[in-house]
Amino acid sequence: MIASSDFEIFLATAPGLESVLCEEARARRFKGATAVQGGVTVMGGWPEVWRANLEIRGASRILARIAEFRAMHLAQLDKRARKVDWAGFLRRDMPFQVEASCRKSRIYHQGAAAQRVATAIRDQLGAPISPEAEISVKVRIDDDLCTISVDTSGALLHKRGHKEAVAKAPMRENLAALFLRQCGYDGAESVVDPMCGSGTFVIEAAEIAAGLKPGRSRRFAFEQLASFDAAAWQRLREKGGAARPAGALRFYGSDHDAGAIRMSRANAARAGVAEMTEFRQHAIADLLAPDGPPGLVMVNPPYGARIGDRKQLMPLYRALGQTLRARFAGWRVGLVTTDASLAQATGLPFGPPAGPVSHGGLRVMLFLTRALP
Numbered sequence: 001m002i003a004s005s006d007f008e009i010f011l012a013t014a015p016g017l018e019s020v021l022c023e024e025a026r027a028r029r030f031k032g033a034t035a036v037q038g039g040v041t042v043m044g045g046w047p048e049v050w051r052a053n054l055e056i057r058g059a060s061r062i063l064a065r066i067a068e069f070r071a072m073h074l075a076q077l078d079k080r081a082r083k084v085d086w087a088g089f090l091r092r093d094m095p096f097q098v099e100a101s102c103r104k105s106r107i108y109h110q111g112a113a114a115q116r117v118a119t120a121i122r123d124q125l126g127a128p129i130s131p132e133a134e135i136s137v138k139v140r141i142d143d144d145l146c147t148i149s150v151d152t153s154g155a156l157l158h159k160r161g162h163k164e165a166v167a168k169a170p171m172r173e174n175l176a177a178l179f180l181r182q183c184g185y186d187g188a189e190s191v192v193d194p195m196c197g198s199g200t201f202v203i204e205a206a207e208i209a210a211g212l213k214p215g216r217s218r219r220f221a222f223e224q225l226a227s228f229d230a231a232a233w234q235r236l237r238e239k240g241g242a243a244r245p246a247g248a249l250r251f252y253g254s255d256h257d258a259g260a261i262r263m264s265r266a267n268a269a270r271a272g273v274a275e276m277t278e279f280r281q282h283a284i285a286d287l288l289a290p291d292g293p294p295g296l297v298m299v300n301p302p303y304g305a306r307i308g309d310r311k312q313l314m315p316l317y318r319a320l321g322q323t324l325r326a327r328f329a330g331w332r333v334g335l336v337t338t339d340a341s342l343a344q345a346t347g348l349p350f351g352p353p354a355g356p357v358s359h360g361g362l363r364v365m366l367f368l369t370r371a372l373p
């Protein structure tokens with residue numbers, strides 16, 4: 001069993017971005033941050049679980065590890081699951097569900113494993129099992145080692161609670177934040193996205209500059225756990241919660257689609273960054289560098305796999321490259337795409353790409369330049 005005071009907290013993210021998330025966890029002073037397959041582990045208690053949900057931008061969900069034991073067969077899983085102090089984690093009055101995954105283990109039937117653990121919890125606690133429950137207990141059996149965690153986030157963390165309108169192929173907020181970090185963005189420079197869709201990069205960048213916590217507007221599954229302390233959570237949310245002035249910094253989005261611009265403006269207003277952001281409807285060819293010191297151009301143009309085919313997209317990538325090379329001297333460019341030949345078509349001086357990162361069934365890569373000559 002894991003000690004009851006500090007336990008392992010798992011910050012899940014898209015495979016390929018673990019080391020970037022690990023940097024973020026360290027920067028936010030989480031203890032023992034270690035990059036592992038599919039995420040980052042840190043050590044802490046429930047206040048760190050709440051803080052991770054509230055402050056970490058790059059995670060998709062936060063799991064609290066509550067038990068770990070060997071299980072060679074289902075009867076053993078059943079017996080050991082009944083020894084876990086479920087009342088220390090779950091509430092009798094809150095429905096829960098159990099999901100299981102098995103890998104390289106004698107127990108191979110995921111459904112049966114989930115059912116054994118669910119029954120053990122129900123028998124000990126009397127809490128109702130429901131497939132719609134927000135509280136989800138995750139059982140992972142790997143090499144006969146069973147790890148039990150509770151998902152403390154609920155809805156995935158890229159859902160910040162501000163975006164009602166989404167464009168086609170939107171970038172998830174947590175990935176956008178990690179790509180910005182990978183480009184060296186720290187909230188102290190302007191960001192321009194000339195194909196902004198629903199405005200994800202621009203809004204994330206503005207929030208980072210303003211010191212806004214990504215989870216400030218939403219609820220979390222941990223609010224339904226036995227360990228939840230509403231007063232302590234309220235204090236944590238209020239700590240340093242107000243936006244800090246970002247000075248003269250501005251964040252710019254443009255797109256040739258009028259609907260995208262409407263959406264971006266509405267999303268920025270809901271996120272509380274309308275004053276720091278400017279969205280304009282125009283095509284790439286009409287893009288000009290804003291006044292002020294150079295910063296970062298961050299863009300994910302249409303991908304070959306999703307919207308139209310690669311050959312058709314070459315002229316668009318070429319036009320993007322031409323505009324940036326001609327008008328954005330001193331700016332760095334971060335470009336997220338599925339295809340190295342499309343990135344190459346821009347003629348921009350990219351270093352070797354980072355990634356690939358799994359994103360909505362696609363494998364995307366980040367291409368980054370130094371300051372353009």
Ligand SMILES: C[S@@+](CC[C@H](N)C(=O)[O-])C[C@H]1O[C@@H](n2cnc3c(N)ncnc32)[C@H](O)[C@@H]1O
Nearest residue numbers: 170171195196197198200255256257283284302
């Ligand atoms: C993959 S989406 C970007 C998604 C965006 N990052 C988000 O999170 O919503 C690509 C965007 O490029 C825009 N676009 C395509 N061709 C364009 C052009 N010639 N000029 C400006 N925008 C263009 C599309 O309207 C679309 O919104």
